[in-house]
Amino acid sequence: MRIRRFTEPVFESLIKICGYSSGFVVLLIIVFLFKEGVSFFGSSPVEEGFTMYVHQSNPVKDLSAAQIKDVFDQKITNWKALGGADQPIERFSLDELGEAFTEEQLGKNFEFLPKCIDSYMDSLPGSLAFFPAAQTDGKLKSAIPLNIDKITVGKFLSDTEWFPTSRPAARMGVMPLLLGTLLVSFFAILIALPLGLAASIYLAEIADERVRKFLKPVIELLAGIPSVVYGFFGLVVIVPLVQSTFNLPVGETALAGSIVLAIMALPTIITVSEDALRTTPRAMKEASLALGASQWQTIRKVVVPYASSGITAAAILGIGRAIGETMAALMVTGNSAIMPPTLLQPVRTIPATIAAELGEAPFGGLHFQALFALGCLLFIITLIINLLVERVSAKRNS
């Protein structure tokens, strides 16, 4: 008796601590995510520590990241296309400098670097140059720094090209990734929901006990398979199947991704909605049957409506799984950052982008922050979906 008086408060406070700390950890992660993500906006798309220069006589004083990329891809080769004089654009960076000057001219510790750049720039009125800011800031006479549009939330969301490693200026347009993620998840849930609902009704209402005892663990086992295995299965089985069925040049498509994600979301949907269906009170079902309704009518008019909020929850958890799924999407969707015109084309999803690119993104750099901004976006999407569901189920309950 005395021991219990002592242990009960201890356990109570332990449980309390666990509750508080897990809540605190979630908050901490959100704060961390947004801290990294938000600092991305307002920064310049030019590689960190670098400044872009034009010749002082050049009338063009500001360019966008898209224009710079086109210049360095040699799609734009004349200043006329950028609103300047009719002269060819000379791309100029440290690599070219290494070819134009010997190491002696540059100095052993690069002390003559600004001078070399200056004389080289002076001889090329059409040059577009980028150099480390530390070596050149305020030291060049013939060149002036170029104004480059800063990254804004609006541009991040509306730009349609994702080239985070493009040098010297990165293009970070999230539109193709966002549409890709939504497209794949939407069709995944479109495939998984009817299948999952049918399976859960079968398990809860129609299947006899022996079948149920066999099927339920098998389906739950499906949830335990690592996603990389699903990804490999998708790459070897689903991708060729999609390719030959639709006679496509390439099988890694949004559709292949949707199918794999649908399979992965099935166990969640089936388990949660079956549990919901099973909560229907026996009295309600028996009343329906006693009134002369068939079993199908009972399921349709009594069981499913009663469990509707649970089924909605199942669907949302399935969507959550599909939107956040990384490895399988990375392996089967082809990862081309294009605006997805149809289901039968490769897409790139947000989680796959984060997983694929975080490894090489320099810690704390622009690319790193951009990936965190993607994480924030993913968080906001799921939060919106969750709030919508809360509202829907609240309405049904009242």
Added chain:
Amino acid sequence: MKNINFLFLAITLFLAACGGDKTETTTTEGTDAGAAAGATTISVKGSDTVLPVSQKEAEEFMKANAGSAITVVGGGSGTGITALLDGSTDICMSSRELKTDEKLKFQGKSIEVKEAVIGFDALSVIVHPENKVAQLTREQLEKIFTGEIKNWKEVGGADAPIVAYSRESSSGTYEFFKEHVMDKKNYATTVLNMPATGAIVQSVSQTKGAIGYVGLAYVTNGVKPLSVSYDQGKTFVAPSVQGAKDKTYPVARPLYYFYDAKNEAKVKSFVDYVMSDAGQKNVGDAGYVPVR
């Protein structure tokens, strides 16, 4: 139920948002442990291309020299160079040479960098075995990967759309191909990005119009390697170990070890081992081209 929903979502999100971050943390921990464990340990960090070679070399070196400990960590060439800069690694593995701005950073910290070329990696351009095309020029490859050439009939093949496969942008192979084959132009958005070399081989072997690039060692019977010309189509060279060694095959790159000259005494025994006959045999076994 509501609370449970939210909890589930929070967990899903947490996993989704931090999935990539996890590897990063372990990587840093690995180096820290290596650097902190004393003078007999050498930490090696950098390119994922060189990683398998270094792991094998480290294993054999530790077997032969009891008491030595070598930590090998991947992460990419850029990661390794950054680590060498801030002194958190002894040797940096790299699949490319130092860029001028990186040299500037080393100058700024007055670190003298020594390099050792431990082997070569030749890239093979591969297509589906049923493809009629057997050779391409560098210019044609550039146009295919920048999206200017979209159909195989433009380069002498059948009338079928070209499906180009590339590695992810985090790969050193991606950078190498971009700089040496594509004249530093960006890849077209329509190019498919695969997370691993094995995935490219798998996809090219099952897609009729496919073209991709992989390390020489990864070429299997399921795909067909192409001959490449770097002189506007005068001579075409098929990828081979011999070709990479005598530099007649153009799409090859040296694999480097970089280290601080001040650190030379500490790392010399390991670098010497890698350059020895036994060490060079491991380079060959890993599918790369030995220096000798």
